[in-house]
Amino acid sequence: MTAACAPAGSDRLPAAVWLPRARAHEERADGLTAAHRGRRAARQRHAIDDFLYEYYGTRPSVLRRWHPGVGVRLEPGPDGPAPNGQWRWYVTDSDGVVGFDAAAFLADRAESVRFISRLLSAIATRPAFTGCFGLHEWAMVYRQREHRHPLPLRLGQDGTDAVVEAHQIRCSHFDAFRFFTPEAVGLNRLRPTRASQVDLDQPGCLHAAMDCHKWATKLGPAVPGELALDCFELARDIRLLDMQASPYDLSSYGEPAVAIETPEGKAEYVTRQREFAERAGRLRARLIEVCATLLETVEQPTPA
Template identity: 75%
Template sequence: MPPVAVRLPVEEWSARSRAHAERADALTAGHRARRATGERHAVEDFLYEYYSTRPALLRRWHPGAGAVLEPGSGPTPHATWRWYATGDDGAVRLDVAAFLADRGDTVRFVQRLLAATAARPAFTGCFGLHEWAMVYRQDEHRHALPLRLGQAGTDAVVDGHQVRCTHFDAYRFFTPAAVALNRVRPTRATQVDLEQPGCLHASMDVHKWATKLGPAVPGELALDCFALAADVRLLDMQASPYDLTPYRLAPVAIETTEGKAEYVRRQRELADRAGELRVRLLGVCETLLTTAPDGGGAGSARRTVRG
């Protein structure tokens, strides 16, 4: 049975939209300032480069699938956005049928992946060695930063540990010498079968999946996912072999007992946050997929914007 639509008065959705834009601006302020001067931050800019995150789109608030924006005295901005429809009463909502026609396969994949990940126990014994495997026995590195222990010291850390990375998008950046050291062989085809909730990259990817679900995700949830991704990226790089002294960031020295303990503690905290967001994103998928295609989520819509 399709979920009941939630009607939002103009006062509510306008206030939420303003608060969302202010929060998004605060979260992206550093990146936008650096972009204006041509600077680059090896830790923070990853979210914008790897995930192709655009600050202008991040600050655009969406009510989410199943919400209806009641009209006010002025125009509703969403009425001109892609996949939105306007009803005969002037109310605006996401046209779920149109969105699924374009993104249905993506929605179903995201649902399968998130559900499978959430159903598995968290593994916390990887100690972030994926970043070390990306520079193992190789002189050229992804970041223009020195290695904290030097190349020989970095290689020794990898040689002294078991590497067990289940995340394909991390594993595919392993150096040729490191590939054979990994205890599993993740591929794109086995992604749904292998991803587990303790993985830092799986936690960071909640931002990716929120972005893939686009306007179906309420703005507040989208920013929660982005904020988590930023915190995950911080630990990911602090536990990496790189020397982050230029950014005044202390290392999480995973080659030590104390560093391992700190890594696991923070890894579990981030995994807990990711788990909560995963549940909320699964709710978005369910709302989309339980809305009857012929009912459209557009109701009595008279106009759907397609671009």
């Protein structure tokens, strides 16, 4: 696809700048996904990491594609126009300069972008709640003999059920709550739904923080590649804590438990939860800026 002129206010990057960034991005992405790709080739499962690829639908080949982001255009390199020009939602000018076509992207995904902007902006206004202690994972196996992961429970089924019954559960994230066992649903103080997500999601929630990766993926080439990988790396790090604090025994993976049924485990969980909330807050602010820039770009009046 070609365009006759560049969008107003866009930045141009010479090949000497964007080529090293693209190569560095590919190398970083390959490093982050190497273990998963190796296991996939060997047909091996991984109860911790598979979540990132199956639940979020992450594809290593897509993750390693570097995008400059909305409002940035790439000058031709030694081999001609940037390869991005062959990808969806990009345009190539007559002089070989390649850029992200915000108007075309919004024509396809405007509703999604506006929802992401509303949700992330709402989360950013709220204080972080850190009293959940990862009990959503416990509620997903409460009084259930068959579990999602082929791993033993650290405390056994009866011990796991006792921990759930000894605590107050306050899960605000619908995509965690919807996996509660039927017996655990009534124990949750909240009743999150998809419709109430904007009203309930809060920055201390591990799943809301992991979802920065989800929203970066949905914003696609509007998100600079470096930010996309930052979001993925955050989700990977949080997923480890999510499982360490779960009722599952991760000793087969060499991972120690965060025993949230003890005061020491609770303290460790909250400390790491707050650190993740701070990281997610910074990434969320950058994603909000991407949404704003994207929407502002297409809302600018067309020059006469």
